[in-house]
Amino acid sequence: METTLYSLDEVSKNDGKGGNRVWIIIKDAVYDVTDFIDEHPGGGDLIQEWAGKDGTKDFDDAGHSGDAKKDLKKYKIGELREEDRKQKQAKAGAKTENPELQNRSFCSVISCGLFG
Numbered sequence: 001m002e003t004t005l006y007s008l009d010e011v012s013k014n015d016g017k018g019g020n021r022v023w024i025i026i027k028d029a030v031y032d033v034t035d036f037i038d039e040h041p042g043g044g045d046l047i048q049e050w051a052g053k054d055g056t057k058d059f060d061d062a063g064h065s066g067d068a069k070k071d072l073k074k075y076k077i078g079e080l081r082e083e084d085r086k087q088k089q090a091k092a093g094a095k096t097e098n099p100e101l102q103n104r105s106f107c108s109v110i111s112c113g114l115f116g
């Protein structure tokens with residue numbers, strides 16, 4: 001299944017204000033928690049505070065249980081675009097999204113083609 005990618009800008013529009021939906025980013029994934037706000041055991045305000053923003057730190061700091069994390073999955077609507085992610089570290093080096101690396105693989109395609 002394809003993952004929908006959102007920009008930070010799009011997420012920030014879903015800030016719960018004036019009837020907007022409530023989206024929250026946790027670890028680069030985007031959740032629409034509008035229908036969960038009233039059910040939140042920690043109160044709706046704690047989530048609302050992070051509406052349209054990255055609430056990873058506060059979500060983690062609250063020490064949520066495994067059940068809470070499972071709950072969260074139900075609300076996932078997509079992920080942040082690569083360029084808007086905070087946690088690029090590990091992935092960035094490994095992928096060949098950088099044009100320099102792409103050029104390099106172009107060269108190896110040539111050598112494979114000629115000599116392979």
Ligand code: HEM
Binds near residue numbers: 036041043058059
């Ligand atoms: C940054 C946003 C959030 C903050 C700051 C936050 C904070 C908290 C806090 C302080 C509690 C403890 C309440 C108490 O014991 O009285 C709590 C409980 C809980 N929260 Fe959140 N929460 C956030 C987002 C969410 C989201 C998005 C979900 C799931 C969709 C969620 C699910 C739960 C659940 C199930 C509990 C009950 C205790 C547990 O199972 O860990 N929370 N939250």
